[in-house]
Amino acid sequence: MAPPDPPEPHELLDDYQAWVAELQADRDTGGNPVPTSHDLAADDAVVPGASWLPIDLGPIVDGLADGTLQRLEPTVGSLDGGGCIFYAGKVNGVAGESGSGKTWTALAVAAQELTEGRAVVYLDLEDDAAGIVGRLLDLGVDPEAVRAAFAYIRPDWRLDEVARSLLVDLLADRRPALAVVDSTGEGLALDGANPNADEEVARWFRRLPRLLASTGAAVVVLDHTAKAADGGLWPIGSQRKRAAIDGAQYMQETIRPFAKDTAGLAVLKCAKDRHGTYRAGQRVAELTVDPEPTGGVQVALRAAQEAATTAAGGFRPTGYMERISDALALAEGALTYNDIRDRVTGKKEHIRTAVNVLVVEGYVTTAPGPRRSTLHTLARPFREDDTHPPTVLGEPGTSRGHEVAPSTGPTGPGPKGGDRGTSGLTGPGDQSGTSGDQSYPCPNPHHSPQLLAGRWACDDCTQMEVAS
Template sequence: MSEPDMWPEDWADPPPPDAVRLVVPEPRLAIAQATPPPVPTWRPRDLEDVLDGTYTPPQPTIGARNDGIGLFYPGRMHSVVGESEGGKTWFALMAVASELAAGNAVVFLDFEDDAPGVVGRLLALGASVQDIRDRFAYIRPEEPLTIGINRLEIGQALNDLRPTFVPVDGVTEGMAMHGMELKDNTDIAKFGRMLLRPIAEMGAAVATLDHVTKDREGRGRYAIGGVHKLNGINGAMYILENRAPFGIGMTGKSTVRIAKDRPGQLRRHSLPHSSGMHWFADFVLKSHDATFTEASLYPPVEQDGPFRPTEVMRKISAALAGATEPLNVRGIEARVGGNKGVLATGLAFLTDEGFVEVQPGPNRSKLHVLLKPFEEEE
C-alpha cells in the first residue's frame, strides 16, 4: 500500500486502487505552531487576583476619541450599528487609521464593499501608503469559510500580521453566505463561534458593522436580526444616530451612544441620556473632496443652559408636518408618545424659537401649526 498523502486534485489519471486519502481535520482560524493549547474552560478558574485586589479590568485601547479615550477592548467582540450611510464604516476606518499610525496591524474582513472603496477611504483619512502595504490586509470573501482551504487562508493572514483590530463589515451578508438565518439566535451564536470568537481569542478587538431596524421608534438597542447579536457581545456596542448625512464634499455628523459596555470602562467617560443609552461622542466627518477627509470624535459636553429635548422636538416637528390639520396637545401626544412633561418642554421650545405657532381652537383649545421644520443646531 502506498504511503498516505494529500489527495491530488490535478491527477491526470485515476488514483491507484490502493492509494489512501489522508483526511485532515479542519483547523480553527489560528494555525500558528507556537500558539499554546487552550486552557480547558470547564476547569475551575483561578480567582486569586480578584480576591487579593490585583485584578485589573480590561481597558479600551484600540482607536481613540479626540481626548484619547479608547473605543474597543483587545480580545473582545464589539458591534457598531446604525442606519445605512450613517457613518459606521467611516467610524471603524478612523480606528483602523489610528492603529496603523501607532505601528499596529489591522485585518479588514468585508462582506459588503470592495478593496478600492475601503482603501480609498483610508488614504483620504491620512493613512500612509507604506503602512497599508506593510500592516493592513483586506479580505473580501465570496464563498463560505468552510469551503476548501479558506480557514487556512484567513488563519495565515491573522498569524502573519497579528492584528490588534479586525472590523467585520456586512454581518447580514456574511451570515447569508453561510446559509444562516439572520433572525435565528442559534445561527447568530454559531456565526460568532465560527468566525468572530476565534479571532478575538487571538487578542484582536473584533468589531462587526451592522444595520439597525427600519423602525426608529421600536429599534431600541438592537441591530437588525436576533437578540443574540447584543447578548453575544463581550466588549461594547455603539449605536450611531445620524444627524447630518455623510458624502463627498459634505460634513456628516452622527451621535455615538453606548448600547452595551460589558467591561464597564466606557460609560464612565460618557453622559447619561433619556434613551437609556449613554452619550459617548459626536462623530463628525468633514469631506473636502474624494481624497481628503477629516474625522473627529468629540467627547460629550454638559450643557450649561436649560435642558433641550432635541429628539422630542424633532418628533413633534415631524408629527405636525405629517398632520392634515393643526393639532392640539392631545393630538401631538398621541403621535409622539413618551413623557408628557418632556413633550411639553419640547413644545414650549419650538414655540419660543419660532418653529411652531399656537392658534386658538374650538372650545378654548390651543392648536399648533408648524411654521418651519425643526433642525438641530450644529
C-alpha cells in the same frame, strides 16, 4: 475492534496543565503567543472538554486586590477630548441605518491604528479593495502603512476548515490590534446562517468574531438596522447578537447626512457596555466628516460633550478638575489626554469626565495635535470652590447661539469687569455684545464661537444640538 476507553478526569487535567505550562514557557522565552491552526487542531485533540475545568482564580484575585491587574477599559478608537470606544480582545459592534457612516467610523479607528504602526485586518463583504483603500488614503494614512499593515480580505466562500486555517495563520503572523467585519448580515448570509435563528447566529459569532478576538484584537462588527420608530438601540434579528457582544455595542445615528464631498455629523450612542465604562443610552462619541479642498477628507471621532447635563448640574468631579488645571499650569506646553493621565492619579473615568467638563466650561482649550491626538491648554485656572460653572450653550431648544439661558456665574474665559470691550458684533434679538480679544475654547477647533451680549455662543455646536 472496540474503541479505546475515554480518558479519566485526572488524565485530562494532567494533559491540560502540561499544555498550559508548555504554552507559558513558550511565551516567557519570546515565543509566539498566538496559536496557529496546527496548535488549535492539536489542542482540541489532546484536551477535549478542557474548558469545563475550573479556572485558577488565585492570580486574578491577587491582581485585582493589589492593583497589578486592572479592570478592563476601552483602549482602541481614541476620541478627541479623551477616552476610547472599543475593548481589545473583545467583540464590539456598531449598528445603524444604511448611510449612517458606520464604515467611516471603522476606518477612522483603522487609520489611528495604522498611523501608530499597528496591524489591521479588514473583512469586507460589502465594498471592494479600491473603495476601502481609497478612503484610508483620503484620511491621510501613509500608503506604505497600508501596504505593510493593512490586511484586506474579500471572502466569497463560507468559513470552512480550510478558510479557517488560512485565517488563523494570518492572524498569528499579523497580530492585529483591530479586526473589522463589515457586515454581520452579509457574513451570516455567506455562512448560510439565518439571522433570526439564535443557534445559527451564536455559532457564527463563535466561529468568526470570537476567533478574531482570541488574538487580542479589538473586533468591530458592523451591522445594519431598519429605521426604528421607537429609537431602539439594537439591530433587528436574533437576540443572540446582544449576547455575543462582550465589549461595547453602539447605535450610530445620522444628525447631518454626509459623504466624501459633503460635511456632516453622526453620533454613537451606547447600547451595551459589558464592562461598565458607558451607560446604555449615553451619547458617547460624535463622528464629523469634513471634505478638504485638496480632495481628502477630515474625519474625526470626539468625545460627546453632554453640555446640557453638565451645565444643569450634572456630575462635576471638581477635585480632579483642579488637579488637571494645576498639571496643565505646570506643563511647559500643551498636553495630550494621555499626558494628563500620566500626571493626574485617580480613577480614569473621573479624569476623562473632568477633562471634558473643563473643555466644555471653557477652562481648557483644545487643538489638533500630532498623530491625530488632541492638545489641551489651560485657558484659565480652575479652583474647586468655583461652584458656578460658565453657561454652556447648545442646549436643545436654543436657536443658533442667540437664545441663551441666563448665567448664574462666570460667562466664559474672557477678561473680567472693566477689561471687557465692546465688539460691535450683532445678532437677532440683541444688537450689542462684548468679546474682548479671546474666543471661547469650543471643543471643535474648526468652530468659530463669539461672545454675544456677554455670553459665549457657538453657532456650530448649537446647530448640532438643535439637529439632534
